[in-house]
Amino acid sequence: MNAIDIKRISTPITTGIPHKTPQDVADSTASRSFKDILQEQIDEKTQVNFSRHAMNRVLERNIELSPDNLERLNEAIKLADEKGLDDTLILLDEAAFIVSVKNNTVITTVNREEMTGNVFTNIDGTVVI
DSSP: OOHHHHHHHHSOOOOSSOOOOHHHHHHHHTTSOHHHHHHHHHHHHTSOEEOHHHHHHHHHTTOOOOHHHHHHHHHHHHHHHHTTOSEEEEEETTEEEEEETTTTEEEEEEEHHHHTTOOOOSOSEEEEO
16 A cells, blocks of 8 residues: 555545534634624524414414514513513514413414404413513
8 A cells, every 4th residue: 555545544534514613613703792692692592482383373374473573572572571471471463472481482373353252361461562
């Protein structure tokens, strides 16, 4: 075997998506402050989630989930959390959302037409936003 063959055998083969090197991470965060990076991480974790059931209801009932509505829904969840609520009814324009505040998850949703005559049970508070 010659030196070229030995080099070929000893060179590791990597497959899949290349991982970021520490230098790549440092380059991408060099121009941003620690506060900005921390706030971005917090914002990503505080975005509301939708259960499979809730997403099915959103689609069936044609409930609009615009970025503005999602921002308002997140704000309502923060208000409910500040008051120590767990399972909360959030009334937002044309829809009502039942939210598990501790899990930051919408459990189900109802549009305006179906709200009339509906009784919401097992909630410990309501936020109108």
